[in-house]
Amino acid sequence: MTGTEATGPQPGGAIPAAAPPAAGNGAAADGDVLVQVHDLVKYFPVRGAGLISRTVGQVQAVDGVSLTLRRGQTLGLVGETGCGKSTLARCIAGLIPVTSGQVIFDGHDITRLSRRAMRPFRREIQMIFQDPYGSLNPRRRVGSIIGDPFAVHNIASGADRKKAVQEMMERVGLNPEHYNRFPAEFSGGQRQRIGLARALALRPKLIIADEPVSALDVSIQAQILNLLADLQHDFGLTYLFIAHDLEVVRHVSNQVTVMYLGRVAEQGPKDPVYDTPRHPYTAALLSAAPAADPDAAAARQRIILTGDVPSPINPPSGCRFHPRCPKTQDLCSQQDPPLETKPGDPPDHKTACHYPVQPHENLTTSNKSSSGGGAA
């Protein structure tokens, strides 16, 4: 991908090009990196019951995550419910304050900006959500939903706005004549297109897509995935794509990050992570995903993990995966494994595991520590 252009082509030209938020000097410095997340931490306080509630614990939703999003590429973020992937996304989008760490967007540290200072960046970072029913106001017409970003940022009004909105509708495959309809008159797939049109209205640089296709039927899901690919190409968009469906993530991503209980278990370019996963959790996830092919399903040996994901309020000691890990040893419960490149892997393929899965390892000798079992 060579999409280093700040804003994509502008069909119709009715929309003024998004002005760079500040001096725009940082972009060149980091080359093709659009977003850099450093050691991001987000804890939510848990308050006790009673009138004067005090903090009795913390949900360690995101606990020291670092990511790099390259311009024009897609980073897939995978993990089970409660692993912190949505919280991470909301921290990056600036929707919730972070506990510690940094988010560098296009060369600017946007981690602790005031509302006013954050505002120009809000144009650049847009989100699309999982539930196409819940994310659109049912009482407003589609035209005004998609036109909202223009109103909020004081760009284009009246006939100009309508024209821009209709162009956007056409671009995402909606009939521009449906400008005055309500969301209820659209199907799930079409509503996701409305959400996309709204997100794209201001020509953002980064789209954070939180499970954008998981509520859709397979045939519609494929339409939306193709549309996302086209838009990325046409507008030079960078995607942070969150999903629990591993095949979908493999299809759309250049880079993949696997999260477990607020931490990164494994990250790297898509193919090595999928073909030779080093973290036992990644291997288990991959083996658990149902393959739509009876022969593959029969040939596959599933790693069935015991129990559920533990509570992020009181995560396990050492490696957070150790109570469910088939390879766990004593060290795993004592020491937190660093996220590092394992021997033989490409430099950007990193794994947080003391005993990474070896491609040709004979695992039959691996012994399990007595602490196993850990079903919550």
Next chain:
Amino acid sequence: MSLLEVRDLRVSFPTADGVVRAVRGVSFDVDAGRTIGIVGESGSGKTVLTQTLLGLTAGGQVSGQAVFDGTDLIGLGEEQLRRVRGAQIAVIFQDPLTSLHPLYKVGWQIAEMIRAHDKSVSKKQAAQRAVELLGRVGIPQPAQRVKDYPHQFSGGMRQRAMIAMALSLEPKLIIADEPTTALDATVQAQILDLLLRLQQDFGTAMIMITHDLGVVADIADDVLVMYAGRAAEVASKRDIFYKPHHPYTKGLLESIPNSSAAGGRLRPITGQPPSLINLPSGCAFHPRCAYVMDKCLTDEPSLTPVAQDGFHRSACWLPASAAGLSAEAEDQRRRTVGEGRSVAAAKIAEAIAKSPEAEGSVIA
């Protein structure tokens, strides 16, 4: 004779906007001990179809037959249905949180189910049986857990509790309506594995309703593909995946992102599923079909055999020779299977299987 024989089942709902024809003449059989997967998108009628069997579609106009173990379920009185439901045919729903009563303890709910059908069982026996069942479905420390409320269970455990409840009266048929859709991948794998094992142990027949072809590939023996309230195609699992005849089945299979096609373009089915109030003329799939012919616009095809075994049937005007994947899709498939999935994953699974201490890592 099959355990369940459904013949020309039709269900429609009169609404203010018109008559919703949710199920339009579906026939299928379920044999004892086998699993039939019913696949279709939202609104294809797969849930209405199975709920009608149990008399759960109040307000619907139902016609047709559903002979279960010699009795026609359609038109059965409420009292007789009550004896069938739970005892003979159990249901596992998608959302285990809303299917368990939040104010009663899990164990109590299972025991109540047992006692409701058999008054001769004492409360104590029923409670004991609840503990046994929870243990059977892999809930650790079942004797303590029976005293928990549903909110104290995780999603996967609630679904296990639902399965325990479904099994409590050793039904002949289990209807599982998207039982793993709300669960994470690793938990889904646990639950599917559990269902398979229990089915083998109890010899129960199962109807698995799902939109996920991956789930079907895993656990079904036969598959019924539904579209707009009708059966588009019926076949053995292998024929559905490797020799699909109906363009809709092919479209579904080709819509799935698949590892070997990674990065390429998907080939979705164009358009939207039709409204069940105002169905297209002829074949309901024709507006979205890539192979549409003149005949498709006017005449609705019925299920006809497309293979010599007579079991593989498709409701499409295309000749029987049209069965099979496109060359490209077939090629992709071979590559996927050839490569196998992750080598490392297979190795770990093997290690677990061989290592006696690792017993706890695999659901017993």
